[in-house]
Amino acid sequence: MSELVLIDTSTWICFFARKGFNEVKKVVSLLLDDDRAAISGPVLLELVQGVRTEKEKGDIQDLIKGLHWLTVSDTHWHKAADLAFKMRRKGVTTSGVDTIIATLAIEYECLLLHRDSDYEMIAKHSSLRCYKYI
Numbered sequence: 186m187s188e189l190v191l192i193d194t195s196t197w198i199c200f201f202a203r204k205g206f207n208e209v210k211k212v213v214s215l216l217l218d219d220d221r222a223a224i225s226g227p228v229l230l231e232l233v234q235g236v237r238t239e240k241e242k243g244d245i246q247d248l249i250k251g252l253h254w255l256t257v258s259d260t261h262w263h264k265a266a267d268l269a270f271k272m273r274r275k276g277v278t279t280s281g282v283d284t285i286i287a288t289l290a291i292e293y294e295c296l297l298l299h300r301d302s303d304y305e306m307i308a309k310h311s312s313l314r315c316y317k318y319i
Contacts, residue, residue, distance in 0.1 A: 187221055190223060191225065191293070193300070194232055196299055197213075212298065213298070224252045225289050227285050232245050261288055265287075268287065268291075269284045272284070280303070284307070287308075290313055290314070291312050291313050297314070297316060298318070
C-alpha cells in the first residue's frame with residue numbers, strides 16, 4: 186500500500202469550498218479513491234468548529250468514517266511539546282494544534298497535505314514530510 190497522507194484542516198477547507206481550489210480537490214479525491222487519506226482528532230475538531238449547519242457537520246462526520254484514523258496518545262502530546270520547544274529555539278512559533286498535527290504525521294510516518302506555511306517551517310527544522318502536489 187502507498188503511504189498514508191494526513192490531510193490538514195487547511196486542505197479540507199479548500200476541498201469543501203464551493204468554488205475554486207480545483208487542484209486541491211483533485212489531489213484529495215485521488216487520495217480518497219486510493220484509500221490513502223488520514224485524519225486525526227485535532228483536524229476533526231477544527232473542521233467541526235468551523236461549520237455553519239448540522240448538515241455540514243453530518244457531511245464531515247460521514248466522510249471521516251472512511252478515512253484512516255490517527256489516534257492521539259499521551260506520548261504524542263509529549264513529543265508535540267518537545268517539537269514546539271525545539272521550534273521556538275529556532276525562532277519559529279506555531280499553534281499548538283498545528284504542532285500536534287505535525288507530530289502525528291511524523292510519528293505515523295505519513296506525509297502531510299496542507300495549505301499552511303507553518304508546516305513548511307516545521308518541516309525545515311524537523312523530520313516532517315509534506316505532500317507536494319504542485
